[in-house]
Amino acid sequence: MAVKPSKVKGTMVLDIVKFAFDIMQTVAFMMFIQEEALQIRGFGVITLIREGLVDEVKKQKEEFIEAANNLKTFCDSWGWMAPYVRNTYLNYAQASLDQADSWQAWIDAKEAETAKFGIRIVSSPTNARIYIDGARTDYLTPHTFHDLPEKLTAFKLTYESTRRGHLEYEDDVLIEAGKLKEVRWVLEEVV
Numbered sequence: 001m002a003v004k005p006s007k008v009k010g011t012m013v014l015d016i017v018k019f020a021f022d023i024m025q026t027v028a029f030m031m032f033i034q035e036e037a038l039q040i041r042g043f044g045v046i047t048l049i050r051e052g053l054v055d056e057v058k059k060q061k062e063e064f065i066e067a068a069n070n071l072k073t074f075c076d077s078w079g080w081m082a083p084y085v086r087n088t089y090l091n092y093a094q095a096s097l098d099q100a101d102s103w104q105a106w107i108d109a110k111e112a113e114t115a116k117f118g119i120r121i122v123s124s125p126t127n128a129r130i131y132i133d134g135a136r137t138d139y140l141t142p143h144t145f146h147d148l149p150e151k152l153t154a155f156k157l158t159y160e161s162t163r164r165g166h167l168e169y170e171d172d173v174l175i176e177a178g179k180l181k182e183v184r185w186v187l188e189e190v191v
Helices: 005-051 054-081 083-115
Strands: 116-124 129-132 135-140 143-149 152-161 165-174 180-186
Touching: 005 054, 005 083, 054 083, 116 152, 129 143, 135 143, 165 180
Parallel strands: 116 180
Antiparallel strands: 116 143, 129 135, 129 152, 152 165
């Protein structure tokens, strides 16, 4: 019994269509797996944020960005084989990169919190104008600063009155990590 050529060609065309469909499904599944891995990594970063672990969040955020870029690259390279899902996964990769930007803002805020410390300034007389590193502030004594950087800082207090005249006091104070210092200064007459 002989096989008819048209039947073989028809079967071959059907096999090619099935093969192409299998490739499309495989590419779509690979994008799905990368997207799921990205979601799991994102949940991990959120857990680290809840725990306040800034250094670990920085590390995991970089790996999250790398995974999002890998998904984006895969979609750009192979997405044409699964065009019905390509844009969905490209959009998810971009949304992931946007999420990483918000995590960076959280990291920046936490680092700013830990990088700044405070001092409480009390003077006699009270209501003296406060200058920090030569710059006039809008504050009078007594006042507490909670946002100063950790460094040696120059403070100057000035006081003007018709009865006492012009009084001043200057001093340098080392602002230290994790400490809220309190200083008490007596202003002296400037001659």
